[in-house]
Amino acid sequence: MADLLTAEAVREELGGLTDWSGDPTGIGRTVQLGSFPDAIAVVDRVAVVAERLDHHPDIDIRWRTLTFRCVTHSAGGVTHRDVELARHIDDIVRSVR
Numbered sequence: 001m002a003d004l005l006t007a008e009a010v011r012e013e014l015g016g017l018t019d020w021s022g023d024p025t026g027i028g029r030t031v032q033l034g035s036f037p038d039a040i041a042v043v044d045r046v047a048v049v050a051e052r053l054d055h056h057p058d059i060d061i062r063w064r065t066l067t068f069r070c071v072t073h074s075a076g077g078v079t080h081r082d083v084e085l086a087r088h089i090d091d092i093v094r095s096v097r
């Protein structure tokens with residue numbers, strides 16, 4: 001099982017991400033896209049990456065606003081797998097915007 005990150009490690013990792021916040025219980029980012037189809041395109045691409053990584057974010061969809069939350073459920077907190085997934089989400093958002 002992946003190692004849980006400490007509060008300090010989570011803070012450090014958040015510094016390398018775009019607009020993410022959180023703590024050892026989870027990290028999240030809310031992002032507004034230009035349209036509902038653009039938001040769904042992001043979700044669709046995140047789904048592909050999540051399947052490849054076998055690591056899945058919680059996603060809240062409200063019209064063109066998406067909220068992602070990454071936590072390793074099996075470990076009960078934030079691990080490097082969540083940080084990796086968050087980086088992919090940032091890349092995807094950047095490519096669709």
Ligand SMILES: C[C@H](O)[C@H](O)[C@H]1CNC2=NC(N)=NC(=O)C2=N1
Binds near residue numbers: 054055072
């Ligand atoms: C069997 C499979 O590997 C697990 O259920 C995976 C799937 N995706 C997952 N995603 C997240 N975020 N946390 C998990 O613990 C998790 N477990």
